[in-house]
Amino acid sequence: MSTSSKVVKMRRTLLGYLPLESPMHKFHPLIKTFFLLIVSAYPLLIDPPEWNLIGAIVMIIIFVIARVPLRILKYYTAIMLNIFWIIFIAYTFFGGYMPGYHVITKIGPIIISWENIMMVFVIYLRMFFAILVIIFFLSVARERDVIVGIRALKLPYVIAYTVGLAFRSIGLSIIDFNTIREAEKARALDIKALPLAQKIKKFGMYIVPLVALALRRTDEVSNALESRGFKFTGVRGYKRTDYIVSKYKFQAKDYVAVIVMISILTLILYLKYFTPYMSLHNSILLKILSRFFEVKT
Amino acid sequence: MAAPQLTPQEIWTIKEGEIRKPTSAHIAVFALLIGVGAVAGTFGSIAIPLGYGVTGFWPGVAVQAVGGIWFGMWGVLAGALFPFISNSLAGAPLYVSVAYFPSNFIQGFLPAWVFRAFKVDPRLRTGRDWVHFIWSAVVVNNFLGALWAVTALQWFGLITVASVPLFFSGWVIGNGVPALVFGAILLKALSPVVIRHRVFCKGWWA
Numbered sequence: 001m002s003t004s005s006k007v008v009k010m011r012r013t014l015l016g017y018l019p020l021e022s023p024m025h026k027f028h029p030l031i032k033t034f035f036l037l038i039v040s041a042y043p044l045l046i047d048p049p050e051w052n053l054i055g056a057i058v059m060i061i062i063f064v065i066a067r068v069p070l071r072i073l074k075y076y077t078a079i080m081l082n083i084f085w086i087i088f089i090a091y092t093f094f095g096g097y098m099p100g101y102h103v104i105t106k107i108g109p110i111i112i113s114w115e116n117i118m119m120v121f122v123i124y125l126r127m128f129f130a131i132l133v134i135i136f137f138l139s140v141a142r143e144r145d146v147i148v149g150i151r152a153l154k155l156p157y158v159i160a161y162t163v164g165l166a167f168r169s170i171g172l173s174i175i176d177f178n179t180i181r182e183a184e185k186a187r188a189l190d191i192k193a194l195p196l197a198q199k200i201k202k203f204g205m206y207i208v209p210l211v212a213l214a215l216r217r218t219d220e221v222s223n224a225l226e227s228r229g230f231k232f233t234g235v236r237g238y239k240r241t242d243y244i245v246s247k248y249k250f251q252a253k254d255y256v257a258v259i260v261m262i263s264i265l266t267l268i269l270y271l272k273y274f275t276p277y278m279s280l281h282n283s284i285l286l287k288i289l290s291r292f293f294e295v296k297t
Numbered sequence: 298m299a300a301p302q303l304t305p306q307e308i309w310t311i312k313e314g315e316i317r318k319p320t321s322a323h324i325a326v327f328a329l330l331i332g333v334g335a336v337a338g339t340f341g342s343i344a345i346p347l348g349y350g351v352t353g354f355w356p357g358v359a360v361q362a363v364g365g366i367w368f369g370m371w372g373v374l375a376g377a378l379f380p381f382i383s384n385s386l387a388g389a390p391l392y393v394s395v396a397y398f399p400s401n402f403i404q405g406f407l408p409a410w411v412f413r414a415f416k417v418d419p420r421l422r423t424g425r426d427w428v429h430f431i432w433s434a435v436v437v438n439n440f441l442g443a444l445w446a447v448t449a450l451q452w453f454g455l456i457t458v459a460s461v462p463l464f465f466s467g468w469v470i471g472n473g474v475p476a477l478v479f480g481a482i483l484l485k486a487l488s489p490v491v492i493r494h495r496v497f498c499k500g501w502w503a
Contacts, residue, residue: 015386040391044453079388090460116457123455130390138385162328169332170382177336200354207337207356207479208486211363214329215487218496221329222322230321 014167015072015138022067022140028254029145030152036137038261043129045268048283052125059132068139076135080128087124091116102295114295118286143167144244151245158232165221169214176213180206305418305426308492309499317503323371326496330368330375331382334360338383341475357383358404358472359479362434365409366419366484367491369498376405396449400442404472407441408434413500419488421481430484435477443468 010017011025018024024032046052063070095116102114143164150160181191184202191199234240272278280286290296311317338357357380364372380401384394411433412419418426447465450456456464491497 036391043390044392076388083388087455090456090463094459094463095457096459119457127390127455130392131388134385134388134390158324162324165325165328166331166335166378169329170335171332172329173332173336203340203356205479205482207333207359208482210333210336211360211483212487212490214333215326215491215494215496218322218326218329221325222320225321225325232321232324 011142013139013142015135016069018140019067024066024140026253027257028152028248028250029141029148030250031254031257032137032141032145033149034258034261036133036141038265039133040130041265042268043126043133045265045272045278046126046129047122047272047278047280048285049121049125050283050285051278052129053285055129056125056132059129059136063132063136063139066136066140068136072135072139076131080131083127083131084124087127088120091120091123095119104293104295114290114293117293118280118289121286121289122280148244148248151242152248152250156232157234157240161232169217172217173210173214176210177206180209303492305416308418309413309416311499317499319371319502320495322496323368323498323503326368327371327375330360330364330372331379334364334375334379335382335386338380339386341383341471352387353467353471354475355471356475356479358439358476359483361401361405362408362438362476362480363419363483363487365405365407366412366434367488367497369409369413369501369503371496371498371502373402373405373409377402393450393453393455396453397446400445400449403445404438404442407438409501419484419492421484421488430481431477434480435473439469439472439476442472 009020011020042055043052046055060070063073092112093110095113097111097113098115101111101116104112104114104117106112146167147160147164150163151157184191191202194202268278276282334357337360338355341352341355341357360379361372361376364376366372368375377398378401380397381391381394384397385391408430411417411429415429417429421427421430443465446468447456447461450464451458451461
């Protein structure tokens, strides 16, 4: 019997799995870190919401091109909605009032003004774009990418080792966490049936065995290092072999990616500080919304 | 034969001829604390989110406080760094996490300093130990942390002046309660073992 289903090979990333044929694997690992550092700054510098909306749309297109499974975004739907409500409540009801604000309506002592509603859109779309950037990084970056990035930047080996061990220990802590939960289930504790407050309390209690296991693992790791005569400084007079770093070379497309990211950042800075295009007064989306709320700005 | 009981003075004082240096075990505990903290912090950030990584219940703060008390600067730095991972996984933008760094640093540093400066017993055996633990690891550290965090959020334009009390109280209560409950449990349960362990730091680095 033959099967027509295609097997997609995947690679583990910090947040999930990425298909092997993803173009992101063709870039130098350092590019992913650069992406996080540079592109994360865009939404912070951009004020007009339509620009951040365009940024968010571009990010979703990048998700598709990079073949990041879009179901990852589903996990963040609740967080995105929660942030919207927090911003909405914080600005609409606790946004304050200044003379000159355009009053839309009054609910008891609370004055709902156009200026505060405008800020809901400005801040939320900024957050939306910024969150997509961090989700993308976590979806395409692997532990190895971060370590290779550190080594490629010629930072001390001890930093690369510590970061690597820290990432590894997250995985180990999750395994320990699941072991503890399994042990509880084996003793007939139905966690799903517990009310939320009890679930949270239970989770807090997991910290004790997790820390105890981390302490035990500290002994195991340091004993393993010392028994092999390992030194973070390396052996005097000998250069440390960087096997993983030697597998990656900075290529033309990596330089192009960095140049594009820095160019966009420079353009945003220029538009923000030397032209009126990045001011809220020139925002097309806000003008449309102000008409919707029948506000003359 | 049971090991002799250490007095608080003995716990923190470096004896004559005692050599204490940072070792690979300290680097290992630093990295492993980041892992434990990231797992604890991520769950908290998702459990009762108030937005921007601020949460109504954050057990990660217990790791920050006890990490600093037990492992000195290794614990303080681990406590300041793991929120980068937990906040990111919970959907907080990178530069918001960067802005929280001083808050997370002070939340681990203050109890670490108080326990060393006043020779407080990490096993919390007397009323004096509890008083120092509560003011340094539950109240003042989280108060200072929240103060910085809301200032940073306001600086980024993410919250308004009027919504500061909401986020400030969310941070202080969300951190204070787990710091008190889980911090005390961790100290009571594990301090007798940790103070005899080679990774315990009498000073800041060893």
